[in-house]
Amino acid sequence: MSIKSFAAKLFAQYIHNKVQAWATKPVETQEKVFRDLIAQAQHTQFGKDHDFANIKSFADFAAKVPIRDYEQLRPYIDRVVKGEEDILWKGKPIYFAKTSGTTSGAKYIPLTKESMPYHIEAARNAILSYIHETGKADFVNGKMIFLQGSPILEEKNGIKLGRLSGIVAHFVPKYLQKNRMPSWETNCIEDWETKVDAIVEETFHENMTVISGIPSWVQMYFEKLQQKGNKPVGEIFKNFNLFIYGGVNYEPYRAKFENLIGRKVDAIELFPASEGFFAYQDSQKEKGMLLLLNSGIFYEFVKAEEFFTENPKRYTIGEVELGVNYVLLLSTNAGLWAYNIGDTVQFTSVQPYRVIVSGRIKHYISAFGEHVIGKEVESALQEAMSGTNVRVNEFTVAPQITPNQGLPYHEWLIEFENEPENTEEFALKIDQAMRKQNTYYDDLIVGHVLRTLVITKVAKNGFQEYMKSIGKLGGQNKLPRLANDRKIADFFSK
Incomplete structure (x- = not known):
């Protein structure tokens, strides 16, 4: 020593x-x-x-x-x-x-x-x-x-x-x-x-x-x-x-x-x-x-x-x-x-x-009264990844209030390092973990106000490009885990 x-x-x-x-x-x-x-x-x-x-x-x-x-x-x-x-x-x-x-x-x-x-x-x-x-x-x-x-x-x-x-x-x-x-x-x-x-x-x-x-x-x-x-x-x-x-x-x-x-x-x-x-x-x-x-x-x-x-x-x-x-x-x-x-x-x-x-x-989703917070989305993703080879680089969540068809949903924008074999099954795992944590969200799914969340894959380094586009690449800047609007989601939809 x-x-x-x-x-x-x-x-x-x-x-x-x-x-x-x-x-x-x-x-x-x-x-x-x-x-x-x-x-x-x-x-x-x-x-x-x-x-x-x-x-x-x-x-x-x-x-x-x-x-x-x-x-x-x-x-x-x-x-x-x-x-x-x-x-x-x-x-x-x-x-x-x-x-x-x-x-x-x-x-x-x-x-x-x-x-x-x-x-x-x-x-x-x-x-x-x-x-x-x-x-x-x-x-x-x-x-x-x-x-x-x-x-x-x-x-x-x-x-x-x-x-x-x-x-x-x-x-x-x-x-x-x-x-x-x-x-x-x-x-x-x-x-x-x-x-x-x-x-x-x-x-x-x-x-x-x-x-x-x-x-x-x-x-x-x-x-x-x-x-x-x-x-x-x-x-x-x-x-x-x-x-x-x-x-x-x-x-x-x-x-x-x-x-x-x-x-x-x-x-x-x-x-x-x-x-x-x-x-x-x-x-x-x-x-x-x-x-x-x-x-x-x-x-x-x-x-x-x-x-x-x-x-x-x-x-x-x-x-x-x-x-x-x-x-x-x-x-x-x-x-x-x-x-x-x-x-x-x-x-x-x-x-x-x-x-x-x-x-x-200020970072929450409650477009339908679900009161979803950052800890819940992080815990749900962690639970879904547990015991799998899935790895995630970065993610954020936004409400989709006016989809082209079907019920509204929460859109999870995820940049995968290792993708799941079946994305829809992985989305269902996250959704089930969310429902266990948040009774408001569960009620909205049961009541057919929302449908099961949808995953949108983001290309490699996509979130870095987003942060760069708003002048917040690096340092102490952090990507919001979720938002009640679609500003980040719309960046990727373009």
């Missing part, structure tokens, strides 16, 4: 003890975070407008601070972007994480000197949790790659801005700098396909032990490696045994990855966003990710089925139940307040509190 791996194990034990200290006192931990946030923001413009001085409890907060998304919070954010101080949080942010996806263009998510350290610590602690539980630490001696956005930052009114992953690149600890890949120059390449080609050339002969990124884009990297080496990735990188990912569910990709790698590797799931780092997988044995209750974020939860009603009930951590689909709300030390990030979560454990990401509140 090297000195470095021995030191990593000692540090892992230390961090584990620190995490246990708050994880075993979840309600008290969140109450302290809440009090600290209100106290620190009391004299900001937002704090004055919402009477923070007289907020003594969560009930007071819920009464005074409505739920907002980015567009609703935008009047305040626009003032911060213009360079004004003490608007949402004390002083000015140190960065803006620039993202896309709103109806009115780019979003500027503030990152403050208080919030930024938690993004770095959470990623580090995820790896340390893995070391503590498994005892595996030799990977710290090899090279690690993080597929991410360019670290080149712009500036707006004296505040630097860029993609979160590019900003984080400036905070890589010194003890990891020698191990980290790709090079700074390669990381700065903007064109994703050119960048991946350069990463392949740079890493091909290295001792890669940890690879991290969104599965769909790591898959592109693995495919190019396999083409270059004409052998599985696991033979090219003999000591590669840990995959770290976030942003999307890994399960639909797992079979394809194991085929590309040539063997199974351990995986750690992360739940990061520009708005905060919310959770990480703290155990290889338990389902879900540990919700980070001590990271400058106060969480609220609204049942997804009630979210669009007037004044839905807002729950705190001590009130949540297992298996319920909740919309995640945040109040943070970056100045977001009762903020709807758009993600939905379900709790898999309350001792400690662990979550899975179940989907997006």
Whole structure:
């Protein structure tokens, strides 16, 4: 055992003890975070407008601070972007994480000197949790790659801005700098396909032990490696045994990855966003990710089925139940307040509190009242693939309301790596799995409102072409698993 791996194990034990200290006192931990946030923001413009001085409890907060998304919070954010101080949080942010996806263009998510350290610590602690539980630490001696956005930052009114992953690149600890890949120059390449080609050339002969990124884009990297080496990735990188990912569910990709790698590797799931780092997988044995209750974020939860009603009930951590689909709300030390990030979560454990990401509140299908969510389509596909040689590269689902003939249906657009022998039988398997999970969908099938889902095959790299066509190829961009419209489906029908 090297000195470095021995030191990593000692540090892992230390961090584990620190995490246990708050994880075993979840309600008290969140109450302290809440009090600290209100106290620190009391004299900001937002704090004055919402009477923070007289907020003594969560009930007071819920009464005074409505739920907002980015567009609703935008009047305040626009003032911060213009360079004004003490608007949402004390002083000015140190960065803006620039993202896309709103109806009115780019979003500027503030990152403050208080919030930024938690993004770095959470990623580090995820790896340390893995070391503590498994005892595996030799990977710290090899090279690690993080597929991410360019670290080149712009500036707006004296505040630097860029993609979160590019900003984080400036905070890589010194003890990891020698191990980290790709090079700074390669990381700065903007064109994703050119960048991946350069990463392949740079890493091909290295001792890669940890690879991290969104599965769909790591898959592109693995495919190019396999083409270059004409052998599985696991033979090219003999000591590669840990995959770290976030942003999307890994399960639909797992079979394809194991085929590309040539063997199974351990995986750690992360739940990061520009708005905060919310959770990480703290155990290889338990389902879900540990919700980070001590990271400058106060969480609220609204049942997804009630979210669009007037004044839905807002729950705190001590009130949540297992298996319920909740919309995640945040109040943070970056100045977001009762903020709807758009993600939905379900709790898999309350001792400690662990979550899975179940989907997006805006990404669903309910063209007929079926309320289908991302977790359901991913689970149904996984069940249908189980015990078969079928492998899927990528997929999305859309409603077909006005078919040329017959009843309406859900159209599953799937890019297969290995196709099923009988596509209609495979579609029926998915459909049956969907009906078991979703009683609304089952009722619509039984009542002859919908017919069995239909699979449309997408050509190899078809989804990459789609993402390229909308300017979202690579980086942290993700293909929606499902949508209540046919924008993606219509791209392929053309």
